[in-house]
Amino acid sequence: MLLFSIIGxxxxTIVVGFWSSRRVNTSSDYMLAGRSLPLMLSSSAMFATWFGSETVFGASSEFLEGGLYAVIEDPFGAxxxxxxxxxxFAPRLYKMNLLTLGDFFxxxxxxxxxxxxxxxxxPPYVGYIAAQLVAMGLIIHVVTGLVLWQGVVISAVVVTIYTYVGGMWAITITDFIQTVIIIGGLLVLAVIMGDKAGGVTHVLSQVPQEDLKFLPxxxxxxxxxYVAAWSVLGLGSLPSQDVxxxxxxxKSAKVAEWSCYIAALLYLTIAMLPLFISLCTKMLYPEQITGDTQLTLPNMVLKHTSLPVQILFFGSLISAIMSTTSSSILAPAAIFSENLIRPLSKRRxxxxxxxxxxRICVLLFSIVSTIMTCLRSNIYELVGESSILSLVSxxxxxxxxxxxxxxxxxGALLSMLLGMVTWIIFEFSHSSWPSLVPATIVSIFALIAGSLLWTPKVEHGKNRTQPIE
Structure with a gap:
């Protein structure tokens, strides 16, 4: 019954993708849903940006192993x-009427x-997409017993079809549906688990003080x-195409701005539920936290909850991860087609x-990410690495x-190149210091120095690059 529900x-989701494709007539419709989303749809879309595998699987796994201090990156940094x-960023970028973030540059x-x-x-999206596919593969593995890579391939095929057809319109509509479902599913599971464990107060009282450490x-x-942990998603995802x-x-700059605030509030509250559920699991079923802790929640739900709860949990989780994956595939595809292929072809x-x-680029990034997924399987690390590359460049x-x-x-070119080179040097020298910190500092100072030392060309009495008002 659970398997049939997941298939359903x-x-x-695929049906929603095909239905949404009727609204896709232009590249703007496909990439930005025609810039027409109201606050409710826009907020749910922003909330769903990262609320997928790394929050439910990755963060809960890290929390079980290292406490609150280990999940600064996500959900707090997100x-x-x-x-x-x-x-x-949102108000100023919106007024520029851009199709991709690459257009800004x-x-x-x-x-x-x-x-x-x-x-x-x-390129950084390859790791992020891989993280989502790992999560989908884990779910299919837990429910059906298939080998992880087989679940990954099945997931990739389904998500690619859905993204290829519907674009941002399909993503947005699914985001709204999955937001309602994931909140309901996690709330129900948290209430059930909390009641079994003796209530919220009792659960929190059993947590060692070192696991609740929040400040360095x-x-x-x-x-x-500590600063680096906040910065990975907190700053690293600011220059990202999916956000x-x-x-x-x-539909407006004001909606774009307020949808960010609403999504942040939802993220800070709803993302606490998987952490609380993992605490309850640790108290009630300690045998479930042995081995791969990424499987703790799905295994616990499968073995210790009723069928309706299983359907609600796995269904909402799959919906969330699919939506996140779809957006993550569309983001680099849009950049690749609009900002690489199109200008190199002289915009013919x-x-x-x-x-x-x-759409062809959607297929390309999906294939590459699927191959990477079969080589690595730590969700939290894959997500973190994808954001670090954006931060330092x-x-x-x-x-x-x-x-x-x-x-x-x-200055911009110098900043990108020196920031990345610095990160590579520190990363491969195996320094105990977080490599993104010196890389980001170098990137900032390189931009300032490059902008001050090199004067832009002047055409017709004006700077070649005009400042943003």
């Missing part, structure tokens, strides 16, 4: 990203910067590690041809490009 969820994006810094930025924007000690290395495309799909393609190219050019008039193409 998968079929329903909520910080949404708040910052709403405050400082072309408008602000020129075509060469657009091409380089696009190489840094698209007065040690420089620990403080930097951009969900926000820019709103019509909008209809660009739409078809974007794109955070400074995007932020300074929006707020500093003197920022220019030379």
């Amino acid at each position: 969820y998968l079929v329903l 909520a910080l990203c949404l708040i910052l994006f709403g405050l400082f 072309r408008v602000r810094f020129g075509k060469n910067t657009e091409l380089v930025a696009s190489f840094f924007l698209a 000690s007065l040690d420089l290395k620990e403080i930097l590690t 951009f495309q969900r926000s820019m799909s709103s 393609f019509t909008d209809k041809q660009l739409l078809n190219i974007t 794109l955070f400074a050019p995007l932020t300074f490009g929006l707020y500093w008039k003197r920022a220019n193409a030379a």
Whole structure:
């Protein structure tokens, strides 16, 4: 019965994708849902940005092993990203009427910067997509007993069909449905588990104090590690196409801004439920936390809850992960087609041809991510690595490009390249210090130095790169 219910969820999602495809007539419809989403749909889309495998599987697994201190990156860093994006990025970017985040680098810094930025924007999504496919594969493995890679391939095929057909419209509509379901499913499970464990107060009273540690000690290395944990998603996901495309799909700048705040509030509250459920599981069924802790929640639900609860939990989880995966596949596909293929072809393609190219890119990124998924399976690490690459290369050019008039193409290019090189040096030298901290600092100073030392070309009495008002 559970298996048939899961199949039903998968079929329903594909049906929604085909139904939504009727609204897709242009590349803007496919990438940004025609920039027409009301606050409710926009907020649910923003909430669903990361609320998938890393929150339910990855964060709960890390929490069981390292306590609250181990999950600063997600959910707290993710909520910080949404708040910052709403405050400082969404209103200004929305007014620029861009199709992708790569377009910002072309408008602000020129075509060469657009091409380089696009190489840094698209590839990190491979790891993120892989994390979602791992989660889907884990669910199928738990329910059916199939080997993980087989579940991954099945998941990839289903999600790719759905993304290929419906684009951002399908993602948005599914986001709203899955938001309602995931909140309801986790609330029901949390209430049941909390009641079995003796209530919320009793559960929290049994948690060791060190597991509730939230602030760092007065040690420089620990403080930097703590800041780095906040920054991985908190700053690293600000220059990301999936956050951009969900926000820019709103019908106005004000809706784009407020949807970020509402999504952050939902994230901070709803993301606590998997952590609480994992605590209850640890108290009631300690045998479930042995082995791969990523399987703790699904195994517990399968063995110790009734069929209706199983259907609600697995159905809502699959829905959430599929929506997150779909958006993550569309994001790099949009960047690759709009900001790499189109400019390199000297913009000879019509909008209809660009739409078809974007769909082909969806297939390409899905295949590459599926291969990567079969090689690695730690969800939390895959998500973190995908955000770090954006942080050390794109955070400074995007932020300074929006707020500093003197920022220019030379500074932006220097920032991207030196930030990435610094990260690679520290990462492969196996330093005990978090490599993203020096890399981000170098990226920021490189942008400032490059912008001050190199004067942009002047055409007809104006700077080649105009400041954002």
